Amino acid sequence: MPSGKVSTLLLLSALVLTWSGHLPILAAPAPAPAPAPEPLAISANITGSLGNLCSSQPGVLSLVQGSAANQDRAGLAIAVPASLTNAVAVQQIAQIAWEYIYSFPIPFVAKTLALGSANGTAVNTFYLRSNRLATSNDTAVVAPNHDTIYSQGWLDLSQGPVILTLPSFDSNRYWIVPLQDAYTNTYSVLGSDYNTQAGQYLIVGRNVSVNATFRGFTPDRIIHAPTDINLIIARVQVMSNADTAAASSLNQAITLAAYSTSANATSSTMSKATTIARAVNGSGYGTTSTLLQYVTNLSQQPAAWFNLSATFVGIDPPGMGASSVDTTLAALSTTAGNATGLAATAFGVGSQVALRCITTSDVGLDTKTGWNITNGAGSYGKDYLLRAQIARSGLGALPASQSIYATTTRDSQNRTLDASTGNNYTVTFPLPLPARAFWSLTLYNAPTMALVNNTINRYSIGDNTSGLSLSGAGNNTLQVFISASQPARQSPQYANWLPAPINAPFELILRLYEAESDVFSGQYAPPAVVRATDQASTITSK
Structure with a gap:
């Protein structure tokens, strides 16, 4: 199976694409239409697959019912104790699992907010800025890209609006500033693909x-956030090593500042970010140093998990x-806190079912x-399983x-x-790849x-990589060579070498910035990774 991992810098908005064709005008009857191209990207659907069942509350109930009857469905592989196989207990386990899937991103957001905002004291500013592309020395971010530099910050709009200032970018440079709400939904995007103009924008x-008005801002410059807590990560493309300084200067010119009024702020003197940080630290696990440690420890205590989420x-x-799901979190928090014996076991089984769905x-x-x-x-929307899976891989x-992300470990x-x-x-x-930007x-x-430490400091290959060796008619083919040992200099393998670790397996992520419609419709699949000792794969991409 392909890897289900996703980059930390992932957030994707859904697109609905339709096929449109044009019939030729002919004097004679038109010939029979050619068969539609076979999708390359979509595997055969397996009825009742784990992912399908985990994606809905009735599906999760079906999984638990199967386990309770010793009929494993879709490879769930989680046993339900005989004492909890009655209908009421099965319903409770399924409810716990579904609420766990629903709430899964919340501890990630809460802990990341507490860490990044210094427990709520450093909001409405960029607390992280990069001035160069990531290297193997940068391990704080999981699966960093090697394409853009960034500025990252948390907004707390309960204290009033925030001004976002954007510089004037050169026309051939890719840049993007997405805004993500407290539940990891992207609700607004500014950037090169949207013809966003330089100047100031107000986030409220x-x-x-x-209908609210703010002096100095026309309605098209006012962005309404659905929640008060928001994550903002600006990205600026670096087109070459020589371009780093110019890209960094533009990145530094993207700024955040408080609007000069307290109008529309809440009456509370404590910001929402500070309140959430206190909840994180009061959970009993907030003092652990890393996000992974925090979430791992919290996940083992259902009462603490649901209490923080509620x-x-x-x-x-x-x-x-x-929603009804939200109000149930509070009830589960109370129930889990008082649970003993079989009731406590039910919470344990429910969380196992949820984690199996999310991680498998x-x-x-x-x-x-x-x-993948x-x-x-x-x-x-209501795709809480996908939301949980993306949160597990990272925020933002x-x-x-x-950007479309294709990953493989096979x-x-x-x-x-x-x-x-x-x-x-x-x-x-085959070149070009289906990406309008890069x-x-x-x-x-x-x-x-x-990223993998290597002798030539190369972490990625793309259409901005200089010195690549191309082949085929019109130089329309690029063969990337992957190995742990350095190929001979002056060889095509060396020119196209992507270094691999000497002591571990590896994973590949193909990023298609502003992908073409073929990618969304399933008519494009990246070419298979072929081991050198094998015969050439018969599987090709479009």
Whole structure:
């Protein structure tokens, strides 16, 4: 199976694309239409697959009912104790699992907010800025891209509006500033693909009327956030090493500042960010140093998990208002806190079912060439499973209209990608790739998803990489060579070398910035990764 991992810098907005054709005008009857091209990106659907069942509350109930009857469905592989196989207990376990899936992003957001905002004291400013592309020395971010530099900050609009200032960018440079609400939905995007103009924009909170006016800002320059807590990550393309300074200067010119009025702020003297940070630290696990440690520890205590989630929803509800799912979180928090014996076991089984769904089901489309294409995140609606899966991989990913992510950990024979045992690989790309802006192929150490230290400081290959060796008619083919050992200099393999780790398996992420419609419709799949000792794969991309 392809990898279900997704980059930390992932957030994708859903697109609905339709096929449109034109019939020729002919004097004679038109010939029979050619058969539609066979989708390359979508694997055969398996009825009742784990991902399908985990995606809805009735599906989760069906999974638990199967386990309770000793009829494992879709490979859930979680046993329900005999004492909890009655209908009432099964319903409770399924409810716990579904609420766990629903609330899964909340501890990630809460802890990341507490860490990044210094417990709520450093909001409405960029607390992280990069002035160069990521390297193997940068391990704080999981699966960083090697294409853009960034500025990252948390907004707390409960204290008033915030001014976002954008510089004037050169016309050939890709840049993007997406805004993400407290529940990881991207609700507004500014950038080169949207013809966004330089100047100031005002971001206002959830309680601000759509008819509200602010001096100095026309309605088209006012952005209404659905929640008061928001994540903002600006990205600026670096087109070459020589371009780093220019890109960094533009990145530094993207700024945040408080609007000079307290109008529309809440009456509370304590910001929502501070309140959430206190809830994180008061959970009993807030003092652990890393996000992973915090979420891991919290997940083992259902009462603490649901208490934090209910508190978070109470402080900053989803933009559409609290739902029945939200109100159930508070009830589960109380129930879990008082649970003993079988009741406590039910919470344990429910959380196991949820984690199995989140960690085992693939995100996006499986391809026939061994890749998984993530194309549905960013605006989730009621797809809480996908929202949980993306949160597990990281916050702040780009919307699908801006970047499509294809990942793989398998070669053309479905073996783990691992060059540490002397295996070499090739990936042969027909050019151009379906990206209107640009594309990149980045290699990561699979266990850590960190960039790989290497002798030539190359972490990715893309259409901005200089000195590549192309082949085919009109130089329309690029064969990337992957190995742990350095190829001979002056060879085509060296020119196209993407270094792999010497002591671990690896994972590939193909990023298509402003992908073409073929990617969304399933008519494109990245080419298979072929081990050098194998015959050429018969599987090709369009």
